[in-house]
Amino acid sequence: MRQGSIGILLLLIATEGVAQSQISGGLLPELTISRTFGQDWKASLQLESMQALYSGNTEDGSSSSYEYIRTDFTTMVSRRMNPNVSVAAGYMARATESRWVQRTIQQISWVQRQAAFRIGQRIRTDQTYADGTNPIYRARYRLALDIPLQGLSLDVGEFYLIPSYEQLGVYRSSEWDGESRLLARIGKLINEDLKLELGLDHRFDGYVQGEQGHRTWLMMNAFLTH
Amino acid sequence: MHRLIHKEYIWIWLAVMVILFPRGSWAQEKVKWEQELRVDESQVPESARSVLASWTAADVHIRWYLERGKESLSYEAKFKEEKHRYSIEFDEQGMLEDIEVELGFKQLPDSIQSALCAGFRTIDKFKLKRIQAHWKQWPEPGELLRGRMEHNTPDLYELEFKAVIDGRLALWEGQFDLPGNLLSYREIILRSTDNIDL
Numbered sequence: 423m424r425q426g427s428i429g430i431l432l433l434l435i436a437t438e439g440v441a442q443s444q445i446s447g448g449l450l451p452e453l454t455i456s457r458t459f460g461q462d463w464k465a466s467l468q469l470e471s472m473q474a475l476y477s478g479n480t481e482d483g484s485s486s487s488y489e490y491i492r493t494d495f496t497t498m499v500s501r502r503m504n505p506n507v508s509v510a511a512g513y514m515a516r517a518t519e520s521r522w523v524q525r526t527i528q529q530i531s532w533v534q535r536q537a538a539f540r541i542g543q544r545i546r547t548d549q550t551y552a553d554g555t556n557p558i559y560r561a562r563y564r565l566a567l568d569i570p571l572q573g574l575s576l577d578v579g580e581f582y583l584i585p586s587y588e589q590l591g592v593y594r595s596s597e598w599d600g601e602s603r604l605l606a607r608i609g610k611l612i613n614e615d616l617k618l619e620l621g622l623d624h625r626f627d628g629y630v631q632g633e634q635g636h637r638t639w640l641m642m643n644a645f646l647t648h
Numbered sequence: 649m650h651r652l653i654h655k656e657y658i659w660i661w662l663a664v665m666v667i668l669f670p671r672g673s674w675a676q677e678k679v680k681w682e683q684e685l686r687v688d689e690s691q692v693p694e695s696a697r698s699v700l701a702s703w704t705a706a707d708v709h710i711r712w713y714l715e716r717g718k719e720s721l722s723y724e725a726k727f728k729e730e731k732h733r734y735s736i737e738f739d740e741q742g743m744l745e746d747i748e749v750e751l752g753f754k755q756l757p758d759s760i761q762s763a764l765c766a767g768f769r770t771i772d773k774f775k776l777k778r779i780q781a782h783w784k785q786w787p788e789p790g791e792l793l794r795g796r797m798e799h800n801t802p803d804l805y806e807l808e809f810k811a812v813i814d815g816r817l818a819l820w821e822g823q824f825d826l827p828g829n830l831l832s833y834r835e836i837i838l839r840s841t842d843n844i845d846l
Contacts, residue, residue, distance in 0.1 A: 574684060
């Protein structure tokens with residue numbers, strides 16, 4: 423899957439000069455609060471808002487500045503199946519400027535510990551519904567590394583780096599398309615209960631159907647555990 | 649109808665978020681007394697450096713770490729030589745504290761393998777993850793580092809394993825003596841994975 427995605431990425435870069443593209447970028451702040459119940463159950467609330475500061479079209483040269491895109495209110499409940507594997511299910515309500523969108527989410531994730539970093543993998547499926555449009559079904563795989571930057575393990579007050587790659591398959595109105603996401607985040611473990619992160623999230627799609635889209639977001643994440 | 653459901657969901661969601669919000673977390677850094685930092689070789693006491701230089705081949709790449717505890721400070725050298733991973737700890741003055749060598753299970757002497765296996769069988773759903781031979785002191789560490797471990801019995805073995813202990817399937821770190829008895833154990837608490845699985 424990863425090799426295929428890298429191939430698609432290279433193809434995309436090679437054809438970027440001639441293809442028509444939608445380009446946009448902006449802010450993507452996110453706040454996640456998690457609480458564990460017992461030893462294996464956890465509930466998480468995630469608030470995420472996307473706001474474009476620029477968007478443009480390479481073909482007709484049109485562009486626009488600030489645009490509110492969406493705010494997501496997500497609830498996830500997860501259960502740890504063994505020390506490394508968790509399964510989770512969730513529901514998201516999305517407020518866009520013109521309508522409400524709903525999404526149901528299912529995922530399995532697992533973490534492998536290495537001497538100097540952790541490898542996190544996630545398989546997620548989600549289903550998105552909104553009035554007046556066909557449902558969207560997505561299957562996603564994400565590979566992330568969690569690398570302490572000041573030693574072999576992460577201690578309070580230290581920085582870490584999380585590069586990640588996610589490949590999405592998107593099914594809508596009887597057609598498949600793909601989306602890829604490349605992310606890099608720098609974080610700091612402020613204390614045992616709080617992590618703050620800053621990073622870039624680059625997304626590109628439309629390489630199977632229609633025009634290409636490139637979107638780059640400045641991420642500002644806070645993760646709180648309770 | 650949909651709008652109403654969303655409205656209720658958002659209000660309940662926001663209320664729960666306010667309730668769950670851990671108020672103390674934005675305060676200044678809480679003090680934690682354990683820290684491990686990568687340090688340059690020049691910051692390590694001369695005695696520790698020279699001892700290690702005499703034990704290891706010139707081309708061995710040694711990474712040094714400073715381990716800071718509540719009332720202690722130590723230096724740890726980590727390196728790989730002849731397929732073994734070594735971790736050698738020195739105190740603040742550069743005096744040897746202990747030696748750990750990561751091994752494959754099959755690299756252990758047969759008698760130790762059978763003794764440990766007998767010990768493992770007493771633990772429910774035991775799955776070995778990592779094994780380290782542990783020496784508190786060593787008369788001739790140079791011998792050890794040249795892979796001559798078979799004549800130099802360790803004080804104990806430190807293992808990382810997955811198992812059910814006290815009714816709980818978790819990752820554990822335990823110390824086994826040479827006859828294969830589990831001397832002590834503690835659960836390995838994994839750091840939150842929220843930011844790599846959400």
